[in-house]
Amino acid sequence: MEQISITFPDGSKRQFARGSTGLQIAESISKGLAREALAVEVDGEVWDLSRSINADAAIRLLKWADDGGKYAFWHSSAHLMAEAVESLYPGTKFGIGPPIENGFYYDIDMGDHSLTAEDLVRIEERMRTLAARDVPYVRAVKTWDEAVGYFRKKDDPYKLELLDGLKGETITFYQQGEFTDLCYGPHIPSTGRIKAIKLLNVAGAYWRGSEKNKMLQRIYGVTFPNQKELDEHLFRLEEARRRDHRKLGQELEIFLITPAVGGGLPLWMPKGTVVRESLIDFLRDEQKKRGYEFVTTPHIANLNLYRTSGHYPYYKDSQFPPIEMPEGEKFLLKPMNCPHHHQIYLAKPRSYRDLPVRLAEFGTVYRYEQSGEMNGLIRVRGFTQDDAHIYCTHEQLKREITSTVELTQLVFLTFGMDVRIRLSYRDDKNVEKYGGDVAFWVQAQREIKEVADEMKLDYFVGIGEASFYGPKIDFMVRDALGRTWQLGTVQVDYVMPERFQLEYTASDGKKHRPVIIHRAPFGSLERFIGILIEHFAGEFPLWLAPVHAVILPVTDAAKDYASAVARDYRAAGLRVEVDDRNEKIGYKIREWETKKVPFMLVVGEKELASGTVAVRQHKKGDLGAVTKEAFRDRLLDLIRTKALTA
């Protein structure tokens, strides 16, 4: 029999009969591997284990631990769910059902029927029954006509629409049990691999993601090869909900959003304001060290300012409507700070000797987000940017980008947050979305990429993610529920200098255009704090904690001592409270634990006599007594160094 050469990930090669399948190869290595393998990567493409390999290839057997294995597993689970839905609700039309980061979904059209929680339970139970049959997923190559014929007969308009876009391509069907789907695969060997199933929720989703199309029902689910992993996954989801900044923000009295003021317009309570101002102080100091000058600008501006910048026609729909005066003059609640800053740049002639000019402001802006978009502090209608605009010469540009990226990295490092970096480019297929000359774009995109490469940033590229005036380096963070959000941003702008006719006099005595860098390390203070609350689960590092320590006198006899310690600590700049309520010490401790205050200082007769405090750390318990001065200095030290853990 003819042989082919298979190369394994470790570089070793072995001969197999032509037409061997991934499963056969796995079996030849070990039974255990064959049992665990879900799919096989053949020359970089993921295949079914049952597919014949007919030529020399480099392969990698994919198991649950591999992303490719998980994706095949969840993709197959989506098909299993579709089979369950079809058997329970005949006539259901199917859209698409892909694997996603944490599970899978299927978009379905059930006509008038809205799925309920009870329906999900039924579908889930049916899936278990269907999985237990342990039937194979069978791949079949079809002609386009055969495929169309099948779905015409089945009367599934969505699949027919998908087929319209697949003329001339290889069309494959996958069938398991009673269900056949148009699908490029790959799939796992059989339904029996799916041991643990949970359907999570159902939500609306437009067909093909377009608002103009019909809204289908999307069922989200997740499956695992064993119950233990499902339980762990559900536990993590629960943990994420526990960290939800909206819940913690209320419990810890950080912020308030009330319909009395308006959706998306958070009010900062005293404790939240401490967090907010600590962040502002931190960044203001870092910026002063780096040559930024602070400015302050008003919250509204003449509408014409935004006509000049180009924001007004571009983003009319996401702005609050203009304020029109009786005399006809119109003002806009500012959606961004840059035009104001440009006016300050323009206020006097600039020489190359003055550049870079770095103008910074914690500036509050207002954007009319769609009502369904608001989300706690993370997506709001009024928010404060840690904004700055750097006006520099072209020669200075890369160095300034580098230093702003470094500042942003310092910020995230300070909080121990993992960020992903995205180079946000424009989408060349959708050019009307962007302003300015194409040549500027090409240049700006090249420059940010050069900086990213020189700094050895680990980045990915996002096409179509640029702002309308320039490409960006964006810093993205994941929230407690796994959604990713843009926080910090560094943007290169050649458009606004033209629009505002910004100039400087160069050494040649001629006028030149500066380049602008827009940058905001936090992005929005609101969003940043929302993410911070979830990141720390409400347990802020000491320097951000609204209350550093609470002093708990055991009895009235220690009250005066507690007050004296508090006075001394406050004089040193610490945020301390005294809880001298007439309650047992255990009661007070429990209460302050729930408030996540980092330290409790228990003081009774012993401490009074010895000038000490008995330190109890949040979640760690009793640490024993130390002198009140020693502990005060320790707190000051933790704050000064912005320690993440005490």
Place this chain on the structure above:
RNA sequence: GCUGGCGUAGCUCAGCUGGUAGAGCAGCUGACUUGUAAUCAGCAGGUCGACGGUUCGAUUCCGCCCGCCAGCUCCA
């Protein structure tokens, strides 16, 4: 904005098929003077999201609106 779900005291929640509401915690008052995650007793607290309708009677049924949640779309 769209689809679906939800809306009962400050918070967490109970209230079967319609007969004008209840618990725990928090709050207040009093007693207890307390040593590392809940001392005891009493009191007070709600136009059951809003407005219409059906009904002898609506927290409960219907409609509309508002708000919240999930997802979609959007995000300078």
